[in-house]
Amino acid sequence: MNIKRHGAALGLVAASALLLSACGSDNNAQRGDTAAANSANVDCGGKKELSAEGSSAQTNAIQEFVAEYAHICDGFNVAYNPTGSGAGVKQFIGGQVDFGGSDSPLKESEVEKAMQRCSGNPAWNLPMVFGPVAVAYNLPGMEGLVLKPDTIAKIFNGGIKKWNDPAIRELNSGANLPDKNIVVIYRSDESGTTDNFQKYLQAAAKDSWTQGVGKSFKGDTGEGKAKSQGVTDGVKATEGAITYVEKSFADAANLGIAKIDSGAGPVELTDEAAGKAIAAAKIKGSGHDLVLDLNALYASKEPGAYPLVLVTYELVCSKGYDAETSKAVKAFLTTAATSGQDNLTKVGYVPLPQEFRTKLLDAIKAIA
Amino acid sequence: MRTALRPRAGSGGGSATAPHTPEGPISTPNIAQSRPVRRPGDRLFRGAAVGSGVFIVALISAIGLFLLLQAIPSLRANQVGFLTSGVWNTTSATDLQFGILYLLWVTVATSVLALALAMPISLGIALFLTHYAPRRLARPFAYVVDLLAAVPSIIFGLWGIKVLAPTLVPVAEWLNHNLGFIPLFAEGNVTIAGGGTVFTAGVVLAVMILPIITAVSREVFERTPREHIEGALALGATKWEMLRTTVLPFGKAGYVSAAMLGLGRALGETVALYLILSATTAVPELSFFDGGATIASKIALGAAEFNNPLTAGAYIAAGLVLFLLTFVVNALARAVVAGKKEYA
Numbered sequence: 001m002n003i004k005r006h007g008a009a010l011g012l013v014a015a016s017a018l019l020l021s022a023c024g025s026d027n028n029a030q031r032g033d034t035a036a037a038n039s040a041n042v043d044c045g046g047k048k049e050l051s052a053e054g055s056s057a058q059t060n061a062i063q064e065f066v067a068e069y070a071h072i073c074d075g076f077n078v079a080y081n082p083t084g085s086g087a088g089v090k091q092f093i094g095g096q097v098d099f100g101g102s103d104s105p106l107k108e109s110e111v112e113k114a115m116q117r118c119s120g121n122p123a124w125n126l127p128m129v130f131g132p133v134a135v136a137y138n139l140p141g142m143e144g145l146v147l148k149p150d151t152i153a154k155i156f157n158g159g160i161k162k163w164n165d166p167a168i169r170e171l172n173s174g175a176n177l178p179d180k181n182i183v184v185i186y187r188s189d190e191s192g193t194t195d196n197f198q199k200y201l202q203a204a205a206k207d208s209w210t211q212g213v214g215k216s217f218k219g220d221t222g223e224g225k226a227k228s229q230g231v232t233d234g235v236k237a238t239e240g241a242i243t244y245v246e247k248s249f250a251d252a253a254n255l256g257i258a259k260i261d262s263g264a265g266p267v268e269l270t271d272e273a274a275g276k277a278i279a280a281a282k283i284k285g286s287g288h289d290l291v292l293d294l295n296a297l298y299a300s301k302e303p304g305a306y307p308l309v310l311v312t313y314e315l316v317c318s319k320g321y322d323a324e325t326s327k328a329v330k331a332f333l334t335t336a337a338t339s340g341q342d343n344l345t346k347v348g349y350v351p352l353p354q355e356f357r358t359k360l361l362d363a364i365k366a367i368a
Numbered sequence: 369m370r371t372a373l374r375p376r377a378g379s380g381g382g383s384a385t386a387p388h389t390p391e392g393p394i395s396t397p398n399i400a401q402s403r404p405v406r407r408p409g410d411r412l413f414r415g416a417a418v419g420s421g422v423f424i425v426a427l428i429s430a431i432g433l434f435l436l437l438q439a440i441p442s443l444r445a446n447q448v449g450f451l452t453s454g455v456w457n458t459t460s461a462t463d464l465q466f467g468i469l470y471l472l473w474v475t476v477a478t479s480v481l482a483l484a485l486a487m488p489i490s491l492g493i494a495l496f497l498t499h500y501a502p503r504r505l506a507r508p509f510a511y512v513v514d515l516l517a518a519v520p521s522i523i524f525g526l527w528g529i530k531v532l533a534p535t536l537v538p539v540a541e542w543l544n545h546n547l548g549f550i551p552l553f554a555e556g557n558v559t560i561a562g563g564g565t566v567f568t569a570g571v572v573l574a575v576m577i578l579p580i581i582t583a584v585s586r587e588v589f590e591r592t593p594r595e596h597i598e599g600a601l602a603l604g605a606t607k608w609e610m611l612r613t614t615v616l617p618f619g620k621a622g623y624v625s626a627a628m629l630g631l632g633r634a635l636g637e638t639v640a641l642y643l644i645l646s647a648t649t650a651v652p653e654l655s656f657f658d659g660g661a662t663i664a665s666k667i668a669l670g671a672a673e674f675n676n677p678l679t680a681g682a683y684i685a686a687g688l689v690l691f692l693l694t695f696v697v698n699a700l701a702r703a704v705v706a707g708k709k710e711y712a
Contacts, residue, residue, distance in 0.1 A: 056672070084672045183559050188647035188661070190459070190673035214459045215673060217649070223558040223659055224647030226669060234646070237534065238562040 042334050044073035046327030047098075053081040054088015054101030057192045057246075058129040058312040060347040062101065065336040072339070078332055085192060092315045093117050098325055100315035103192030105291040118317035124289045126363055128336055130350040131310035132274045133197060135258040136250035137242040138235045139163065139178070145258045146171045146266040149204035152258075155242060156184055156201065157211055158221035163240060171261065183241040184222025185234040190215040193228070196294075196310045197244045203298035204262065204307070246310070248348025264303035271350055273306035279353040280305060288318065288363035309350060319368045326367060333364045435688040442466075442681025450685060454651065456666070461678040468689050470652050474566060474660035475690070478641065479634035481570030481656060482577055487627050489574075490581035494623075495611060497582075498589040510586065517579035525643035528572035533563025533644070540567050544657055556658025557648040564646025567656040572640055577630035584629060588622030589615055621705045628701030632694050638664040663690040 052062070059082040066078045083091075085102040092100030093113045105125040106114055114123035135152055137145060147155075151167050154160040160167055164177040187194045194217050201209035211218035225234040232249040235241040242258075247269055250257050259266035267273050280302050285291035292311055300307045314336075316329060337360040341351040352360070443450055445464045453467025493513060497506050540560045547553040558564055596614040605613060646659035647669070661669060667683045674680040 086673055086676075183562065185562075185646075189669040216457070216459055220649045222648075223562065223564060224649075225564065226642050230643065233529065234562060234564070238559055241562070 041338055042072050042331050043327070044076060044331050046324040046329075046331065048076055048328075050076075050078040050099070050325070050328050050332060051081075051097045052078055052088075052099050052101060052314075053083055053091045053097045054315075055085045055103045055192060055312050056082035057103055057131060057310055058082075058101050058349075061129040061131075061344055061349045064343050064347055065332070065340040068340045068343075069332050069335040072335055073331055076328065076331070089315065092123075098321070098329055099317075101312060102315055103195060103310070103312050105285070105313055106315060114315070114317075117320075119320035121317060121319035122289065124316050124318050124363060124367075125285060125291045125313040126316060126333070126360060127290055127292055127311050128314050128333070128352075128360065129312045129344075130274065130278055130352065131193075131312070131348065132247040132269055132271075132306065132350050133193060133200075133244055133308045133310050134247045134250040134255075134269055135242065135260070135308070136232070136235055136245055136253075136255040137258060138239055138255060139180075140239065142175060142177070143256060144266075144268075145175070145256060146261055147258045148261050149201065150208050152260075153201045153205035153208035155182055156186075156221070156244075157209065157219045158184070159208065171266075178240075180240040183238050184219065185231050185238070185241050185243040186217040186219065186222055186224050187227070187231055188217075188224025189226050191227075192312070193244065193246065193310055197308070199294055200298040200308050203295045244308075246348055251348075260306060260308060262305075262307060263301040267304060267306045269306050269308075271345055273304060274309050274350040275353045277302065277305035277307040277309060278350065278356055281356075283359075288366050290359060290363060316367060318366070321367075330364055330367050333367075334361065337361050337364060432688075432691065435684055435691060438677075438681050439685035439688050440681075442678050443685055445678055446682070456682075458670070458679045458682045461676045464678055464682060466682040466685070468663070468686055470660055471663045471666050471686060472689065472693075473652060473654070474645070475635060475662040475664075475693070477566050477654075477656065478569045478573055478645075478662060479631055481566065482573030482634045483627060483631050485571065485574035486578045486581055486630060490578055490585055490626070490630075491623065493578075493582045494585035494589055495615070497586050499607070499611060499615065510583075513579050513582050515579075516575070517583070521576065521637060521640045522643070524572055524576055525640035528568060528640060528644045529563060532572060533568045536568055536571060537561055537563060540565065540657060543567075551654050552656055554653060554655045554657065556653045556655045557650045558646040558657075558659035560657050562646060564644060564659050565657050566645070566660065569641050569644045569662075570656065572644060573634045573637060576637065576640065577633050580633060581623075581626045581630040584626030585619065585623045588619040588626070592618045625701045625705045628697055628704070631697050635662075635694055635697065636664055636690065637662075638668050641665040642668045663687070 059080065062078070062080045062082075066080065070077055080101070081097075082101075085104065088097075088100040088102050089106065089110055091097045093110060093116075095117050102125075106123060111123070115121065117123070135147060139145070145168075147168070148171060151160065151171065154167065161182060163180045163182055169175075169177055192215065195213060195215045198209070198211070198213040198218060202213055211220065217224065223234070225231045228245050228249045231243045231245050232253045232255065235243045235245075235255055236253050247257070257269050259268045261267070277297060277300055280300060281297040282293040283290050284293040291313075294311065297309075297311075298307050314333065316333070321329060337352070337357050341357065344351045442464060445461075446466060447463060448455060448465045448467050450467055452469065453465070454470035455465050455467055456471075457463075457465040497510055497513075501509060537560065540563075543553050544555060544560055548555065556565065592615045596618065597610060600610040600614050641662050642665040645661055645665060647661050648659050652658045652660045663686045667687060670679075670683050674683070
């Protein structure tokens with residue numbers, strides 16, 4: 001009943017918003033504003049209901065994109081099933097879904113199979129969703145903690161055990177660091193966040209982080225908690241704890257977020273700083289296959305850039321879709337790369353910088 | 369039955385040459401007459417009952433077989449001893465390393481702690497409900513206890529880590545401080561202040577299995593023969609002496625099997641422990657104040673990324689161990705119950 005009533009109310013709001021915008025008067029329906037500016041670029045049509053599956057790290061972003069897509073292209077929808085990157089790749093290759101979502105680009109062994117799925121055309125990895133990862137801590141009275149990648153690596157592999165370790169004191173001169181044990185809290189479930197965090201440490205602090213990468217934590221220290229909410233709660237409950245978690249979770253729990261000094265001064269985690277790192281990222285893939293060079297991105301010493309971001313891709317066929325599917329996929333991705341980005345901050349992601357959107361749009365246009 | 373009571377007409381006459389008399393139907397052979405009548409209802413019910421029995425046995429065997437078949441390839445590819453190692457590294461299918469040892473320890477430790485806490489309390493509740501509480505109060509009170517069993521385990525998990533764990537911290541710290549010389553209460557790899565310990569998990573599990581043990585024990589204690597109780601009282605026994613000499617000996621086997629039922633639940637509990645326990649990568653201490661993962665919670669942690677059959681098989685092998693463990697526990701409970709004359 002409630003849903004119906006809300007639905008009716010929503011419908012009314014939408015209808016009146018349309019009416020108002022048609023009259024040329026300004027309206028306060030937020031999505032209406034952004035849509036009006038961008039809807040001209042999106043060529044709606046094709047298959048009404050697209051299906052996609054994969055990475056759970058981008059679920060909220062995709063939901064935002066879908067809401068925007070449904071708003072711009074009335075009656076169109078994308079069903080995204082967040083079952084994990086592995087499943088996303090498998091289902092995409094198997095032709096079960098129209099596009100896949102994954103925390104990592106297709107591996108060499110998968111590229112061949114993806115080509116078969118796309119009737120002999122290469123599949124492209126399009127990095128559409130970037131999640132900033134915070135190094136969040138709970139240390140009462142300590143604000144604006146500064147850490148170097150090297151220090152972070154040593155904390156997370158047990159090399160630094162105390163908050164008043166000289167390595168931390170050196171970076172935070174003047175701060176009152178307690179003689180307290182550092183409690184490292186990590187993700188005990190397999191996760192893309194852990195994978196990206198370890199890749200970051202390996203790239204940015206390769207002398208200190210020798211444990212390798214992977215979806216499970218390799219640091220051999222601390223205690224594990226399930227899911228982002230679990231690690232956030234764990235840090236919240238334990239004085240002296242530190243973890244890596246998506247920024248939105250750290251913000252919601254009011255945890256301290258460390259500034260990272262990659263060599264050009266401490267950088268606070270903001271949309272601009274993360275966007276700057278993304279804008280400077282190099283592309284490793286050829287042509288429109290926009291695989292990012294994560295090593296270069298993570299090791300970046302660019303001033304004012306915050307390079308610790310989780311990169312997730314959409315896996316699409318460059319060619320080989322039927323005409324209906326192709327049209328809808330292009331419409332959806334175009335929405336995602338334009339007005340879909342505008343509300344991403346609210347749900348905990350970094351909106352893509354302008355020049356990066358252009359690259360993505362070029363690739364999307366080239367899909368046939 | 370009616371047929372059997374009729375006189376056997378055919379046997380006296382001796383003439384097999386009088387076949388088509390009106391009494392013909394009665395003169396059927398002996399065997400047919402002595403057989404009890406089978407109505408369709410009998411056959412239907414017998415079929416349904418046998419079917420259900422066969423079905424459940426087949427189902428259990430199928431589950432066991434499935435687990436075994438799925439686990440074998442992974443066990444073959446395993447680089448370390450499955451029963452003797454504790455490492456768990458299944459991300460790469462070419463270098464599978466998984467051992468059950470640490471998981472088994474945490475599983476058993478949480479369950480046994482839960483049992484140790486829940487058994488005396490359940491006994492108290494069951495005796496109170498059957499012999500102390502006023503009749504009018506006993507019924508609603510029993511319902512309330514049963515209601516505990518209806519709370520979903522995710523609620524227990526969230527309550528355990530967010531509400532109970534912080535309140536238990538002083539208790540845990542006191543135990544650790546004063547009894548720390550006993551290995552079971554020594555400091556582990558996770559912080560006691562964080563609360564994600566075997567100790568917290570055990571307490572939450574105890575609350576979860578309390579209603580099961582209580583409900584079964586209550587039923588058993590209620591069935592103590594009146595004559596025993598009255599006999600004891602007539603001989604001058606006080607209430608406590610009566611309970612000790614009649615109710616407890618009579619209900620002991622039932623109580624133990626109730627506890628085993630609870631233990632079975634505790635061993636397999638997943639979501640609550642998934643939320644409560646802090647994982648560690650270090651070798652666990654044999655202490656209640658260490659973390660880890662149980663077999664079931666480990667499977668839940670890995671479930672999102674079963675990307676290849678070998679990885680999945682490693683978890684299934686762990687599941688197989690849990691399956692066997694529960695089986696053994698139940699068999700033990702049966703043995704205890706079967707050993708008692710009252711239930712034979």
